Amino acid sequence: MSGDVIAVRGAAVAYGGRPVLTGVDLQVRGGEVVAVLGANGSGKSTLIRAILGLVPLAAGEVDLFGTPRRRFRQWWRVGYVPQRLGAGSGVPATVREVVSAGRLARRGLLRPARAADRRAVDAALDSVGLADRAADPVGTLSGGQQQRTLIARALAGEPELLVLDEPTAGVDAASQEAFAGALARFVGHGGTVLLVAHELGPLEPLISRAIVVHQGAIVHDGAVPRPAGHHAEPGHDHVHPHAPSGHETMWGAP
Numbered sequence: 540m541s542g543d544v545i546a547v548r549g550a551a552v553a554y555g556g557r558p559v560l561t562g563v564d565l566q567v568r569g570g571e572v573v574a575v576l577g578a579n580g581s582g583k584s585t586l587i588r589a590i591l592g593l594v595p596l597a598a599g600e601v602d603l604f605g606t607p608r609r610r611f612r613q614w615w616r617v618g619y620v621p622q623r624l625g626a627g628s629g630v631p632a633t634v635r636e637v638v639s640a641g642r643l644a645r646r647g648l649l650r651p652a653r654a655a656d657r658r659a660v661d662a663a664l665d666s667v668g669l670a671d672r673a674a675d676p677v678g679t680l681s682g683g684q685q686q687r688t689l690i691a692r693a694l695a696g697e698p699e700l701l702v703l704d705e706p707t708a709g710v711d712a713a714s715q716e717a718f719a720g721a722l723a724r725f726v727g728h729g730g731t732v733l734l735v736a737h738e739l740g741p742l743e744p745l746i747s748r749a750i751v752v753h754q755g756a757i758v759h760d761g762a763v764p765r766p767a768g769h770h771a772e773p774g775h776d777h778v779h780p781h782a783p784s785g786h787e788t789m790w791g792a793p
């Protein structure tokens with residue numbers, strides 16, 4: 540039994556027989572903020588989805604909070620922010636409704652919301668700077684604000700571990716700053732973070748460790764690597780989460 544929040548040993552994932560991750564070992568300890576970097580298609584999202592059990596492992600093991608993931612039931616301890624809201628879902632939910640959904644794992648579906656639930660939702664909205672938009676339909680928000688809504692939904696559950704897939708990809712500067720602030724507060728309260736990032740931007744000072752995924756394997760685990768090539772130039776403004784193939788990212792080949 541380890542004190543790791545996440546422990547991955549020898550993990551492999553294949554889609555339709557095609558290996559996408561192989562031989563992945565990763566430990567994340569309590570209080571760490573670990574960034575998962577790598578070129579488009581390298582397997583970053585697949586890694587975090589495998590950790591959460593959203594895609595099956597072809598080999599290897601994952602433990603969450605010291606429990607084999609197959610037996611892990613305490614999902615309120617984990618907040619997950621997927622890559623983006625489904626475009627044009629047409630659901631006219633308000634920001635507060637979406638964020639309140641983050642309380643469900645805490646309170647169970649049948650028990651009515653209590654003051655503590657409302658407080659947690661208010662705190663989460665505040666933390667991402669959306670308190671004044673709480674009553675607005677999510678669809679009227681900018682992409683960055685919608686992304687912040689998903690982050691608030693995860694924070695509302697008061698998780699111990701936050702797993703985020705490209706939380707700032709294609710997001711405006713104000714939303715990036717708001718997210719960095721929310722993350723700093725979460726970490727300040729002892730939270731643990733695993734996040735996929737294309738570029739770190741204002742998150743960089745918060746990152747305690749970076750791993751780089753290249754062609755389905757972890758090729759670096761340690762300090763945040765230095766940006767390379769033209770992406771390192773001041774003023775380079777990369778906002779495309781999914782660059783066309785052939786376009787090298789700043790975290791490209793090791």
Ligand SMILES: Nc1ncnc2c1ncn2[C@@H]1O[C@H](COP(=O)(O)OP(=O)(O)OP(=O)(O)O)[C@@H](O)[C@H]1O
Nearest residue numbers: 554559577578579580581582583584585586780781
């Ligand atoms: N559901 C799926 N079915 C089949 N192949 C998939 C599926 N999801 C991802 N892949 C493929 O697996 C590989 C890794 O994808 P993944 O999304 O993990 O990469 P990524 O590093 O997160 O990329 P990006 O930065 O573009 O999000 C890619 O070649 C991708 O096309």
